[in-house]
Amino acid sequence: MDDHELVRAFRQDGNQQAFAELLNRHQNKVYSYIYSMVMNPEVTNDIFQETFTKVITKMDDTYNEQGKWIAWVMRIxxxxxxxxxxxxxRFVDVNATADSDYDFYDRLEDKDASDAQDDMEFREAKGSLLKHISSLPKEQREVVMLRHYHEMSFKEIAELTNVSINTALGRMRYALINLRKMFDKENGKTYEYVRRG
Known part of the structure; x- marks a missing residue:
């Protein structure tokens, strides 16, 4: 069953198994988004629970089945x-390091690392990239996370953050400019990695 069918089964029949399947299917995406914003496991758990409490209580009233269910959940x-x-x-500053349990680019496969030296350089580049992303202004960091980690379209990002598509694109543009400035201060290999990534 797709999301639409599961939502309908839960709304019309009170099918708890259908909701459990929706939760199981999307909980990692929702949790990781919240965590990327607050960078605190306890706070993330609290907000995650609050989110799905609202999802359950508001689904009959505010969810429009014309849209994607997960986009509605992500907005909540x-x-x-x-x-x-x-x-x-105040907005939370991200203080992640290369040694953090959360690694922004863990989802990428290391296709170029054929030996230990390449692997080490690749990991250093990932750590450096995460460090620079964490120092971006909140709005720019958010767009980078949603676009590259959650693989959302700019239309979805605009809807989620309640801005125009042009604003979302502009934030990404400034984020890339700022990242390039940061990497320009580092060695050429790391900078080339960002350009390829």
């Missing part, structure tokens, strides 16, 4: 995360 997760950040009266 996004709003809950932003609300949490605003309550703290």
């Amino acid at each position: 997760a996004h709003n809950a995360t932003i609300d949490h950040i605003r309550k703290r009266k």
